[in-house]
Amino acid sequence: MTGRVMVTVPYISTWSEETTERPHRVMDFLGRVAYHDERPSDRDEHGVLWNRITHQPGQGEPQLGKVHSLRQREVMTGLRCQVCAGPADRNQDGVLWLLHDDRGGPDHWPGWPNDMAAVHPPLCLPCARRSVRMCPHLTNTYVAVRVKHHPIVGVYGALYDPRNPHRPLTDAIVAYHHHEIRWTIASQLVRTLHGCHLTNLDDEMGPHRPG
Numbered sequence: 001m002t003g004r005v006m007v008t009v010p011y012i013s014t015w016s017e018e019t020t021e022r023p024h025r026v027m028d029f030l031g032r033v034a035y036h037d038e039r040p041s042d043r044d045e046h047g048v049l050w051n052r053i054t055h056q057p058g059q060g061e062p063q064l065g066k067v068h069s070l071r072q073r074e075v076m077t078g079l080r081c082q083v084c085a086g087p088a089d090r091n092q093d094g095v096l097w098l099l100h101d102d103r104g105g106p107d108h109w110p111g112w113p114n115d116m117a118a119v120h121p122p123l124c125l126p127c128a129r130r131s132v133r134m135c136p137h138l139t140n141t142y143v144a145v146r147v148k149h150h151p152i153v154g155v156y157g158a159l160y161d162p163r164n165p166h167r168p169l170t171d172a173i174v175a176y177h178h179h180e181i182r183w184t185i186a187s188q189l190v191r192t193l194h195g196c197h198l199t200n201l202d203d204e205m206g207p208h209r210p211g
Contacts, residue, residue, distance in 0.1 A: 050070070050073070088122035117154075148195030149195045152191050158185045173190055
């Protein structure tokens with residue numbers, strides 16, 4: 001008899017029964033990309049349009065590489081763990097994030113990861129430990145970072161040509177204060193990371209804490 005491997009599905013993952021809607025897009029009287037049947041819930045408190053996706057967690061098969069936009073926005077706003085949706089870990093050095101280790105790569109800069117734009121929400125310590133053990137994308141390629149300041153600055157999403165709202169130009173991170181935010185359909189919330197301090201998960205967990 002073969003043992004069954006239990007897979008932890010992150011809270012922000014999309015399930016196969018959850019579908020992204022594709023409403024007809026238009027330009028509204030304010031010069032913004034809009035849905036022809038727009039609802040108040042389609043925009044956030046900054047007036048940014050978000051993509052529509054059904055909410056059926058646990059239905060079907062987990063799509064581990066696909067982020068559910070509204071659950072990502074929920075936990076990123078509340079600084080909650082992207083895996084279990086509980087409070088992200090916080091200590092005197094800041095909130096805990098796991099980042100791809102870009103030190104020495106083409107995207108590295110002095111002081112990295114200070115000033116980095118992040119779309120991945122933070123984590124609690126137990127979920128961080130499980131993630132680096134179970135996720136092949138993190139094996140030997142991650143750093144754990146404590147972040148003291150982490151303001152919400154914008155969104156990641158599809159940027160449209162204001163002359164043609166039917167086909168996106170590109171996917172991009174767009175700041176709330178930038179004029180292109182009017183032509184963006186958001187799929188993830190973005191925070192920037194400041195006051196960063198690299199840390200060690202094993203040292204933080206200690207010998208008596210579960211993980």
